[in-house]
Amino acid sequence: MPFAVDYGDGYFGSRQPRAEAQEVFLEANSLPERFSGCRHFAIGETGFGTGLNLLLALEQWRRHAPSDAFLSLLSLEAHPLSPEDLATLHQHLGLDDADSRALRAQYPPPVPGLHRIEFPGARATLTLGLGDAAPMLAGVRGRIDAWFLDGFAPRSNPALWNTGVFRQIARLSAPGATFGTYTAAGQVRRDLEGVGFTVRRVPGHGRKRERLTGAFHAPSAEPATPAPQAPRHVAVVGAGLAGLSSAHALERRGIRTTLFDPAGVAGGASGNPAAVLLPNLHPRDADLNRLALAGMRRTRTLINELEAHTGEVLRLASGVAFHGISAHGKKRVTRLLKAGSEATGVLFDPAGPGCTDAPHLYYPEGLAVDMAALCRALAGTLPAPRAEAVTHIHLTPGQDAVQLETEYGRESFDAVVLANGAGQGAPLSPEHGAVSTVTGQMTRVAATLPDWGGFVATGQGYCIPSPDQTAWIGATYRRTQGPGIRQADTLLATDDAANLRHLAWVPGLDDPATQVLDHWAGERAVVRDRLPLVGPSRMDARGRVQLNLAHGSRGLLYAPLAAEWLVDHWLGLIEPLETTTAARLDPARHAGQAPGASDEA
Template sequence: MVHPAHSPTIPCEPLAQAELVWRDGRPYAPQYQDAYFGSDDPRSEAREVFIDANRLPQRFAAGGRIAIGETGFGTGLNVLLTLQQWRRHAPEGAFLSILSLEAHPLSPDALHEVHQRLGLDDADSRALRAQYPPPVSGLHRIIFPGAQAVLTLGLGDAAPLLAQIRGGIDAWFLDGFAPRSNPGLWNTAVFRQIARLSRPGATFGTYTAAGQVRRDLEAVGFEVERAPGHGHKRERLIGHLAGTSPRTDNAPRIAVVGAGVAGLATAFALQRRGCNVRVFDPAGAGGGASGNPAAVLLPNPHPTDTELNHLALAGTRSTRALLAEVTRQTRIDPVLAEGVSFHGVSAHARKRVQRLQHAGPEHTGFLFERRGGPDSGPEPRLYYPQGCGLNLARFCSGIAQLLPAIATSRVTGLSATDAGLHLEAGPTEPPGVWDHVILATAAPGGRPLCPELEQVSTVVGQMTRIRAPLPDWGGEVATGRGYCIPLGPGEAWIGATYRHTQPAPSSNPPPDTTPHTQDDQLNLEHLAWVPGLHDPSRIEILERWTGIRAVVRDRLPLLGPSRRDGGNRVWLNVAHGSRGLLYAPVAAELLADRLLDLPEPLLDSTAARLDPQRPLA
């Protein structure tokens, strides 16, 4: 598998959903003048043509990590039947990643109808529909609880999407409507990308036996043979790419330095993929800036920046998925408030709201609605239904419960040898050799562990918990200039200040995090537009919290391999600034997938915005 070549940016644009009609008991797509299934027994057809053709039950039973690619998600039948086989045969510690593409997705209601008619209304189909993405071009990740399996659903035309995807594929379902009615899916541009993504020995199965398809697959390196067709079809094609792929059942040993939300999410993503992970942090889970008792998940769409919109949508979905998984497994619910209203209370905020409203939610990932929120005046506002306020410290505590015990040793050095990576972690930590080290902290006070950390600076933020005659906002977070997270009648966390300090990795003492009365006043000034906060005599300060955030110049995280040893063994997931809730979980998924050569959750052009080697001047 080779990296994608440079290709044009894929807009975060709305897609036309497929029309679904039923003819003779089969779902039919008028746009393609073809049925979604080629037989009266679609489940049997899918098992024979795709699952058995790729020998998936046997390969699942062997364990390890396996990735499947599909051209033509359609009704999700192949994915759901594959998950049934996965749950039946895969041993503990195995991991399944599915990449599936669809140019014209069905609506959620149509998907539900097909699943019910096919008898597929199980836990996985419900998880699929609950996380089904909006009809927006790009990549959208779906997690299947308890299955150690993920689906990356790519919406849009196959050729440009595939050109923007990284990750090795072991088996392909070449599905989709017939080549004569869907030539955009059955052509050499698509097959070249399939070959690029395929690991040596990758297999495929398809219902078609068209001569041109066979010749095109052979032209890109596949060995192709005919097999008996299913039902009334005379023939179909199966085959494989030359070579033998190495087994992926190894469990690399990975040290994660930092137990904030970025480090914990990274450790969880790697552990779920079968890695042996140890987290190091002297302060324990959420001991730094991730100990925030009241953080806000607020998407950050842009009226014209496509990559930022892809990142905002993927980040929001990834954080909500991790939040749901933590709550499911630990019964810890860190959510303080659901929904976020963004108010155009300042000139800058008003301009931002107006530009986003003009662009429209359909062109920014359907992240916001033009309605809703607290009725606090005539200013324009946006409502983010997937935004929330939560106790970040509690969230970190929940993730930590799903991991091995955190080593409370301070990592002060890192050395690389041919045998692996060695950490200097204090006398109480036994020596160990690691295959990879993830740096998920840029905490000041020591020499930097890699050169990219020299670019990081720090910002001190203070939160203030107050009691005041606040309005009843229906449990929503209000933001615009500052934010206000309701805790119940008359109480809220407000904040946060943003005080720049010095570069994070300097050997100087860490920045002062002593709470300041003037920062309380600054938080109140920023929220002077909130009813009930204009009279200081009626406001009581109940509590304060301060934390140090790491940032770089463009306010996006540093994510990917360091140039420290040149061997892709030292990785970074740092500098999330004030958007750790939005960026850290999806960054963790991307880092884990890239390290293990699995299909990634972000388009390559979007992921490039986070590259630690990008220019920051």
């Protein structure tokens, strides 16, 4: 029986923890019955502990929920157990199933903030918040239908059982949201009633005399905000990584999608044959680092799912070393090392390998990926995109309908997601004024490369080595006049030469005998701060037009995460990013700005 020495309390209240969780949390919230008729459902929990409560909820969800329903889970934990302890406890509790294995495989590092864990076989997602409950809940958005008020006893853990926490619980509660808890403390009952819950005492589990259950009723002075109406059919414009990820997130949540792209799957910049997944960190920008950690985790999880589903290997190399080649690069490495790996999401290993003597950071979770193959694998889980260019979007006044016009006529949808780079081919919304376009050219070379470990070398450019003594190197960053430049017009011998010149610091690439074998170029959309435009467009105040645009050269890092946030925000489910972090993606942040871009670090 696990025991928390700091709190003087056990993790379980009885010798039958599964039976206790079933009665105190699942049955108190009538979950099996409510699951059977829902489309989307959200559970919130104030003490994750061993994960027992949520894993049992997932068992019931698999048995009772409709096949197209989606479960959103939120749990908070101030003192996470180690993965090793979790594995031991899960085995002891008889929880060694697909969901517990998925939980342990994706268990986050002990970094404060929100972390996503996916249960694709259960059509469910867990947002695990590490940190103190009150400030963590204050940064969460979404609507909760049922609460598990768990945690160590109020007498030993007052930071969890107080009015500040309960006010946040009330803020997140949907009308009629229920709760169950093992405690019957009078102060807890009074505090819950004070924030709008009706509370009942019921017989406790086992030898415990009483416990509390109840439901939320918003005070008349603060009427509840109506739940957003989930669309049933959404048009997604763009079949690159951003559009495919958006459609994937919608389809997983039971929303039917139709994709439009005249160039087909990965016909634009997402057709990159060798992209690098690398976090963009800053020594003093906590929100940017949270985006980087969340983006790395989401993209890796997606790649793992697709590789398991298709049997295809999508990654070209594992591990990425960033070398301080330029003065700016050396300064960046020095500052990040000084800030420490913990301050930047434990994403780099200060003692990791490099392929030169230059100061460097090694990212063990970094990858090189065949982006085009990734897009094809993702498209294989979705309806086939239609090779039609969307030329106009017509918003129907007073109705929840959007009409898309292509060369083949008009069609009506509940909503639309614009995910086509810079928005070309579709009507411009006000946010598009901040977008500019750049062309990036990569070069495939044959060279005598020493074996430095097979990881990707980055610094001034990047080099993705292959076992056959070839490598993809790149990429240039050339401003264009606007969207729509054909790829064939952008392949330049001067860009191949520039790539070789910039990568001359890589062992083996300084050899004059290096041969150019192939090249590839794509046009990317970018805004000043190098972060995408994600969220509702200002062209429609009713939220029927959503954006997932302008990922620049960091689409592999941000696009899958942005799609998850966009869809959860849209549907009122628990969002994977804290409010201050998500604000960095807000399309309105560039309102009134002229386009602009400069070379990326």
